[in-house]
Amino acid sequence: DVKVTQSSRYLVKRTGEKVFLECVQDMDHENMFWYRQDPGLGLRLIYFSYDVKMKEKGDIPEGYSVSREKKERFSLILESASTNQTSMYLCASSLVQGNTEAFFGQGTRLTVV
Amino acid sequence: QKEVEQNSGPLSVPEGAIASLNCTYSDRGSQSFFWYRQYSGKSPELIMFIYSNGDKEDGRFTAQLNKASQYVSLLIRDSQPSDSATYLCAVNLYTGNQFYFGTGTSLTVIP
Numbered sequence: 001d002v003k004v005t006q007s008s009r010y011l012v013k014r015t016g017e018k019v020f021l022e023c024v025q026d027m028d029h030e031n032m033f034w035y036r037q038d039p040g041l042g043l044r045l046i047y048f049s050y051d052v053k054m055k056e057k058g059d060i061p062e063g064y065s066v067s068r069e070k071k072e073r074f075s076l077i078l079e080s081a082s083t084n085q086t087s088m089y090l091c092a093s094s095l096v097q098g099n100t101e102a103f104f105g106q107g108t109r110l111t112v113v
Numbered sequence: 114q115k116e117v118e119q120n121s122g123p124l125s126v127p128e129g130a131i132a133s134l135n136c137t138y139s140d141r142g143s144q145s146f147f148w149y150r151q152y153s154g155k156s157p158e159l160i161m162f163i164y165s166n167g168d169k170e171d172g173r174f175t176a177q178l179n180k181a182s183q184y185v186s187l188l189i190r191d192s193q194p195s196d197s198a199t200y201l202c203a204v205n206l207y208t209g210n211q212f213y214f215g216t217g218t219s220l221t222v223i224p
Contacts (some may be wrong), residue, residue, distance in 0.1 A: 006164075031210050033211075033212070040121070040216065041213050041216065042201070042215060042216035042217055043201065043209065043214040045212075045213075048210075048211060050210055058211075083135075089156075090156055092212070094210070094212070096210060099144060099145040099162075099164055099205070100145075101147055101159045101162055102147075102203070102212050103159075104156040104157050104158070105156060106155075106156050107155070107156045
């Protein structure tokens with residue numbers, strides 16, 4: 001069964017902390033994505049990766065970085081958390097060829113106080 | 114400029130009625146189209162995908178694609194209260210392997 005697993009369901013961090021969100025998929029997918037979802041704004045792409053050590057900026061990369069050292073794992077890093085990064089973070093993966101869907105993890109609700 | 118537009122709703126329909134959800138997209142290079150359902154506090158789950166012009170049916174769900182009009186829709190027949198959720202339209206440009214999502218339409222099915 002297809003599975004994308006995010007390391008935490010809920011997370012509370014303080015302003016200025018460095019935050020790591022981890023995502024692991026077991027489907028041997030080439031593509032992995034990080035989105036954030038806010039009311040009224042929908043899903044916005046932060047970063048995506050189409051291969052190990054490769055990354056591409058999405059629509060809102062400011063304040064974030066990513067790491068993909070292994071094919072199955074894609075990490076999102078908040079270098080210095082701020083309150084405006086309080087959001088739901090969703091990881092997804094897909095095969096590299098077109099016409100295939102994205103599979104989502106369960107999401108991480110991050111609160112920065 | 115938004116890639117994918119949806120009516121945010123909320124859309125309310127009585128139980129047993131047909132719910133119609135609409136989506137338009139701006140990039141004519143879009144190759145594949147997806148409808149996801151998202152319950153409150155949960156992650157999106159795929160309902161249907163469509164690649165070719167016309168209709169595609171799966172149980173109570175029908176996806177319709179019109180590439181000339183850059184329009185994709187989802188019809189839910191015999192709507193049930195369990196269909197109450199936010200429905201996200203997504204397109205894939207294939208060449209970039211990115212998925213662009215609409216902001217979602219909130220659907221409430223009234224018993």
